[in-house]
Amino acid sequence: MSNLNFTFPQKAKTFTYVLMGIGLVSIIAAFIFDKPAVADEHYHHTRAWANILINSFFFMAIGLAAAFFLGLQYAAESGWSTTVKRVIEAVAWFLPWGLSLMMLMFLLGQFGIHHLYAFFDKDLMMHDAKLQAKMGYFGWFWWLRTILYMVGWVYFTYKLRKNSLDADSATDNSLHWKNVKLGAWFMVLFAVTSSTSSWDWLMSIDIHWFSTLFGWYVFSGMWISAIISMILITVYLKKLGYLEFVTESTVHDLGKWMFAISFLWTYLYFSQFMLYWYADIPEEIIYFQQRWENYKPLMWTVFFINFACPMIMLMSRDSKRNFWFLTFVGFVIFVGHYLDIVMMVMPGTVGNHWTGLSWMEVGPFLGFLGLFIHVVFTNLSKRPLMVKNHPFLNESLHHSI
Amino acid sequence: MAATINKKIIHGIYDDEVPLLEACNKLKTAGIKIADVFTPFPIHGIDPIIGVPRTRLAICAFIYGLTGLGLATLMMWYMMVSDWPTDVGGKPNWAYYFNIPAFIPISFESTVFCAGHGMALTYLLRCMLVPGAKAKNPDPRTTNDKFMIYLELNDEQATKADGILRAAGASEVNYKGTITETLAY
Numbered sequence: 001m002s003n004l005n006f007t008f009p010q011k012a013k014t015f016t017y018v019l020m021g022i023g024l025v026s027i028i029a030a031f032i033f034d035k036p037a038v039a040d041e042h043y044h045h046t047r048a049w050a051n052i053l054i055n056s057f058f059f060m061a062i063g064l065a066a067a068f069f070l071g072l073q074y075a076a077e078s079g080w081s082t083t084v085k086r087v088i089e090a091v092a093w094f095l096p097w098g099l100s101l102m103m104l105m106f107l108l109g110q111f112g113i114h115h116l117y118a119f120f121d122k123d124l125m126m127h128d129a130k131l132q133a134k135m136g137y138f139g140w141f142w143w144l145r146t147i148l149y150m151v152g153w154v155y156f157t158y159k160l161r162k163n164s165l166d167a168d169s170a171t172d173n174s175l176h177w178k179n180v181k182l183g184a185w186f187m188v189l190f191a192v193t194s195s196t197s198s199w200d201w202l203m204s205i206d207i208h209w210f211s212t213l214f215g216w217y218v219f220s221g222m223w224i225s226a227i228i229s230m231i232l233i234t235v236y237l238k239k240l241g242y243l244e245f246v247t248e249s250t251v252h253d254l255g256k257w258m259f260a261i262s263f264l265w266t267y268l269y270f271s272q273f274m275l276y277w278y279a280d281i282p283e284e285i286i287y288f289q290q291r292w293e294n295y296k297p298l299m300w301t302v303f304f305i306n307f308a309c310p311m312i313m314l315m316s317r318d319s320k321r322n323f324w325f326l327t328f329v330g331f332v333i334f335v336g337h338y339l340d341i342v343m344m345v346m347p348g349t350v351g352n353h354w355t356g357l358s359w360m361e362v363g364p365f366l367g368f369l370g371l372f373i374h375v376v377f378t379n380l381s382k383r384p385l386m387v388k389n390h391p392f393l394n395e396s397l398h399h400s401i
Numbered sequence: 402m403a404a405t406i407n408k409k410i411i412h413g414i415y416d417d418e419v420p421l422l423e424a425c426n427k428l429k430t431a432g433i434k435i436a437d438v439f440t441p442f443p444i445h446g447i448d449p450i451i452g453v454p455r456t457r458l459a460i461c462a463f464i465y466g467l468t469g470l471g472l473a474t475l476m477m478w479y480m481m482v483s484d485w486p487t488d489v490g491g492k493p494n495w496a497y498y499f500n501i502p503a504f505i506p507i508s509f510e511s512t513v514f515c516a517g518h519g520m521a522l523t524y525l526l527r528c529m530l531v532p533g534a535k536a537k538n539p540d541p542r543t544t545n546d547k548f549m550i551y552l553e554l555n556d557e558q559a560t561k562a563d564g565i566l567r568a569a570g571a572s573e574v575n576y577k578g579t580i581t582e583t584l585a586y
Contacts, residue, residue: 270502270505273502274502274503274505274506277502278490278502278503279490280492400445400446401445
């Protein structure tokens, strides 16, 4: 058996520090140099704050979706993914970091340091008849929900990972069956909270607007990003000489997930758009009007990267078994889904002060990416790369499609 | 001028797919042509060993899908734009491209419908699985728990194949008569 103890290569470690440095410098620079396109007294470093929120959410969501995927593998009692289970676990444990960053943003919002969320501003809420009616949903009730999501998700992720590690030294499969139950309950919790959390944390930026489909749309996006992270890490580790027990077919299956969920995302994105476009009700269509007027190139870019790219490039079987190609497409779609979150946050915060993508987006993204890679690889190095005593391990080792 | 050659029909029966795969590999190495393999379920990775070419069904699916897309577009254009333009929800249909979001769901459904049905029908016709078709399975036990290699070989090769089949762990090797093949010059 090969080397199961991953060590974080020094070169890669230095690389993540460089990325984090770039991020930090560009965030500070954004606070200094970011000025509104036209004079506006309500503009307080909005773009810099919005970028921090976008990246916090994007990478937190990757951890969350990986935790969901981990629970799903248990609940579905699937065998194919057993060899990459430790990769899924490592990505999932970015969740506490991501949630801490989100919590920091919420606290700063509550204390009026930034103004991304209108509902933290009581005066503003009271002067709007529509928002007065929504007061009960925000305020303390919003905080209760937020804390509930965070505690619930971290509890399940922690338990799933702990049981998985403990099972390595166990003599029977009881911990595995415990995880199956845990995974199933997590699916129930996640089904509700993935939707409501995206309403509370992203949809509430456009405070007048609402869409019941929004939660699934956000969820499908985070799911792809998480799968891509897993693929890229698996391919990278294989290149370093680890994980040679992960068959080509397992990576192929991950590629299929990337392909399939891209269509789930497209389906939901288009469904949301088409219904609002067709009904054309002023209070609903405003969401797309803002995007159409100030963000049209980005809107089309996001749609085509995330829909056409996977459709054309990942349809054939060979493309999903070619690691180089899979990595390339993965990178492209990963950036595409980051831009998707940009499209959710920017129009409601920066609005018509938007001047197009610039270093203010690229810098923080690289910084958070560095943090993400650093945390995930540190997680990976802390436990063996292969599970032991897993009832489906043998099936996964011989996985062939 | 024509010459005839007598070939033996051999059924190599196995209880499991692993020895069957091993036997297939060895037969291939020995240069013996495998006529067919009958198994209760699909065996992954057997296609290149027994020389089954890659399916072209995907190409058919693409063509059927395009046909479906074209038909749907033609239908909707004729109904909604050409023949009787209607104002639906404040969206007058004076040009097809103008209301494209409204036409996408039907285009999608028609594409999937035609690709799916076209593929199924092509598959059934290509395999001659039409109503009333006779089962071509030479040994019905292969639909239950047996795995079979089907060979048509001349005497010299048959002796060689018999040894390989048994060495790989065949539970039975059955001879089912001969067929006469005409070789044309």
